[in-house]
Amino acid sequence: MSKNWNHERAVKHIDQKMDDVQTVSIKDYTREMLLESIPTNVAYRVDGVHMYADIQNLRDMLEATKAEGTDCHKRTLRFLDQHYRAVKRILDKVDARRVDFHSQRLHSLFTKPYNSEPDAEKRRVQRAVATAQLIIDVLAETGDNDEQIPAAKVRIGIDSGLALAVNNGRNGYREPLFLGDPANHAAKLASNNSTRGIYLSNAARLVIGLEEKDSPEKAPLTVEEIKDCQEAANLGVTTDEIVEEWREDLKNNPIGGYQFTRQTPPLCNMDISVLTPANSKRQEMVSMYADIDGFTSYVAENIDDNAEDVVRTLHVLRAEFERVVTSDFEARRVRFIGDCIQALTCDGTAHNTDEQKTVSEATRLAGALRSSFNLAIERLGEKGYETGDLGLAIGFDLGPISITRLGRHGDRIRCAIGRKVLESENRQCACKGTETAIGQAAYDAATDAVKSLFGTGRKVADLDYVEATEALADKGDESAKQARSAAYVAAPAVILADERDVRPYSATMARRPNRL
CATH class of the missing domain: 3.30.70.1230 (Nucleotide cyclase, GGDEF domain)
Incomplete structure (x- = not known):
């Protein structure tokens, strides 16, 4: 089954998470x-x-x-x-x-x-x-x-x-x-x-x-x-x-020698909590950072009089990011860093990474994160919650990455390192709240469809799931074509305005008719 994002599935999860924080308590730490x-x-x-x-x-x-x-x-x-x-x-x-x-x-x-x-x-x-x-x-x-x-x-x-x-x-x-x-x-x-x-x-x-x-x-x-x-x-x-x-x-309590094995994709099955120096993971994969742009100012403006909505907004966004990364795209969240999620994704076998497919799926994952972000902000606003002027800046790159936990037994913290971990964060930091950027290594390994989407500047604005999937599928990207086919099979057919073009319908696609 292809990895995909679904509007109705996202709505259901976002609404459930809003229910979690319908009542919020703000207390003083004394x-x-x-x-x-x-x-x-x-x-x-x-x-x-x-x-x-x-x-x-x-x-x-x-x-x-x-x-x-x-x-x-x-x-x-x-x-x-x-x-x-x-x-x-x-x-x-x-x-x-x-x-x-x-x-x-x-x-x-x-x-x-x-x-x-x-x-x-x-x-x-x-x-x-x-x-x-x-x-x-x-x-x-x-x-x-x-x-x-x-x-x-x-x-x-x-x-x-x-x-x-x-x-x-x-x-x-x-x-x-x-x-x-x-x-x-x-x-x-x-x-x-x-x-x-x-x-x-x-x-x-x-x-x-x-x-x-x-x-x-x-x-x-x-x-x-x-x-x-x-x-x-x-x-x-x-x-x-x-x-x-x-x-x-x-x-x-010696650190011990680091020993690496590969994690068989999908990465969502990797249990980071059991990793140690002697049981570390290493392979070629994509590192991705997705940072909520404008969040610090949003907190500063609301911390005194409307902190409840800050808690609601953060909880809903982070929970939805986690779901998209882990469930929709079978990737692995490493950690939340403030209002930013750090994730890893990899396609291939126990022995090799399919770099081209990994980059294609990472591109669509980035689009899915933006679609869920936009949808969550919309749903929060419909409830009357203040969400400020937030955006989402995303950067990713491909390369060898090692994952383990540092520290003594009983006090270990997770860690993912690699040159492309640093580069993916740099690419994210160079983005505005509407932009997604791809690193040079990922760009070089990508299909022509991905390269065309990002252009020579390796950055694109407003890249949501539909935009990413349709643009890649139109240019022959196999991962995107499979995802589009699966979505069409799952969705009911409706006749569009000219009564000659029968396509599957979804609420997201209805808002983006120019991409159909």
Whole structure:
């Protein structure tokens, strides 16, 4: 059976998910609460300091060899694992929360001291700065020359303010997700450019008595400013202590050698929760990022007076994205990163990837995600929910990708790495909220139909499921032709306006008669 998206099936699921969040409770986070199991229809307003640590030499690790073979992937995964363990140890020592570790980017949160204490926000920012410097100092010591693992080069961004905490993930992979300006601003400060250091937003700078900067992303904290924060925070832990404990931990809980096997398609059958270094997956596949454009501004505009609709909108969109990826196209969601879904897809056999078909199906998956996005926004609006001015930016590329979990037993996090993982995210970041972009490798492997659809600029606007399937099928793409044939068999025939052209009917196609 061909992979396909169906309007009626999507409507049914979207309406079910809106029922889940018909009543939403917004609560204030005022003390130590368990945020890992936030109910679907609950969100917490959390006042805290968000810190992103961006490891800048991940790409260097992936590109250390000319060919992207198993050696560079093994070294890169060991590089990430060692540094994740070190940073996790630091966060535990300073009583901060690890939110997520996505490839080279680690997000953490400081909620203590609570607002009931004097100068709470100032002390949180000072604690975050002191911790940031501790991370930089520790990671400078945690390379491994014997294993060709360099020390990490780190740039850190920090912001302070109010965010919404909601449930992140499904099917046993649940963590708190923080929505709003402080997380977004901290992430942008960390990933802005190649210059290392600690960068504070103007909001965070003002909290600790520093002057605002016209371009805070170009103004790293000075040695004296960092020292002042270290003295005020008095973390009570040193670089030498962390490094010594980290080395002892590696001795007692060694990472082990990375070993790869292929996952027989479809990828939806891959159980990431059982992966370990000795049981990792690696093969040629498509990495895809689909990011809700304008979501941070939407949260900022509604967090005070209409946070309920933010929770409703995010829940419906993420649940529908998950369904389209996993059920409609039998692909694998790796994680949700804020308002973005990271997914992998592959067609072929246990032994080989059918690269041409994989790219064709990824193109139609991208179209299906946009169709579901548009439909969900429409259905939410019909219920009277505020959805702002949101869009969907999608990027994907094809290449060797390794999937595993990092960390110690009992505290492992999922990870997908590869040059094309980074490139697919870059392609997504270069898109507006109406655009879909394909990477060069995927474009080169694609059918002529896919190349024609994306053009030489490798980017197309308003690519929904019908547009993608019809355009590819019209130019002879076999995957799209099979999907179209299956849809026509399943749909009742109706006579169109000229009474000579009998075609199957669907609500989506009715809105797009120019593509029939």
